[in-house]
Amino acid sequence: MSRRFKGLGIMLLVISVMLAACSGGTKEENATAGTAGAPTEGVASTAKETATESGTKVVKDQFGEVTIPTHPQNLVVFDSIYAEYLIEMGVTPQIVLLTPEVEAEYRPDYLKEHGVQIIEVEQYQYNYEQLLALSPDMILAAGEGMEQGVYDELSKIAPTVALDANSEMKRAMPKLAAIFDKTEESAKVLAEFDEKASQAKEKIAAALGDKTVLVLRVEHNRYRFMGPKGGSSSVFFYDILGLNSPEAIKDSTDWFSQFSLEFLPEMNPDYIFLEDRTLVGYDTKKSMEDLKASQVWSNLEAVKNDHVFPLKTSQFVSGVGPIGSVKLMDYVVEKLVP
Structure with a gap:
């Protein structure tokens, strides 16, 4: 054999040994890495979980059908009430938008305790650039009251679910549960709440009998009363x-109806929950002073008997939910039941 071919043979032998070493390895290494033709059980399981995590599903909302991540990794929730519903069902959103001036006092700490990032926003404003910078993979908001144009803009940023509901717990929570496969958990939370509400209702009925209660809202240059057959807050108080x-x-059937002070004697409630309405940049001082200085006010049964109790806007507007509603319930019982 010539020296040339002899050298070539040695080289081929070295290469074959190197290839064998590279394709070999211990059993432990192969178990971790797997092989292209036959993945190990651990690798198959991980791949399956990854596929599930990255999957999508179609849900219906206020505006039609929308495709969302099965397990969103950066969920932005517009309504802090919805965030509370989700957390109590076992779903923790990554980001929640809220307006500090009108937010229920307990909720920021509650959200932080559950590791939720809070983004402070202006009331009734949509900052699309800010939302885009948050890089959500899903946006969740209440659909009732949302305009189509707003929904379209949000949908350009991320898949957006505008829930076909308002903030009322028994309407919104089951629909949220259906989206996140938490129907059983939702039913449990609602059942626990119903039990507490039933106990509170019995205490109030025993203490008040047929005595009447008015929720009176003081606004800038006007007054409104809560209709017993109105919105979600009406359901809480009157149902x-x-x-x-x-x-x-x-x-x-109106959530709040405007009235003149001359109408107060016709209502003449035994108890009044008096809301000094809170809005950003809103001043009710003059309206409150005029109310309390009026003769019709001082002649009301509730006023004469010192049965007028303050009510914060955030307590019954942004403060509802499995946590907030129980706090408000306890407050109402405290004021009405001796």
Whole structure:
């Protein structure tokens, strides 16, 4: 054999040994890395989990069908009430938008305790550039009251679910549960709340009998009363807690109706929850002073008997939920039940 071919043979032998070493390895190494033709059980399981994590599904919302991540990794929730519903069901969103001036006092700490990032925003404003910078893979908001144009802009940033509901717990929570496969957990939370509400309702009924309760809102240059057949707050006060409204407004279906002070004697409630409405840049000082200085106010049964109790806007507007509603329930019982 010539020296040339002899050298070539040695080289081929060295290469074959090197290739064998590279393709070999210990059993432990192969178990960790797997092989292209036959992945190990651990690798197959991981791949399956990854596929599930990165999957999508189609859900219906206020505006139609939307494709969302099965397990969103950067979920932005617009409504802090919705965030509370989700957390109590076992789903923790990554980011929540809220307006500090009108937020329920307990909720920022509650959100932080659950590791949720809080982004402070202006009330009733949408900052699309800010949202884009957050890089959400899903946006969740209440659909009732949202305009189509706003929804379209949000959908350009990330898949957006505008829930076909308002903030009322028994409407919104089951629909959120259906989206996140938490129906059983939702039912449990609602059942626990119903039990607490039933106990509160019994205490109030025993203490008040047929006495009436008015929720009166003081606004800038006007006054409004809560209709017992109005929105979600009406459900809380007049259905869940079973309060009796004044006879003169018992059929009102408006959440809040404007009235003149001259109408107060016709309602003449036994108890009043008085809301000094809170809005960013809103001043109710003059309206409150005029109310308390009026003769009709001082002649009301509730006023004469010192049965007027302050009510914060955040307590019953942004403060509802499995946590907040129980806090408000306890407050109402405290004021009405001796």
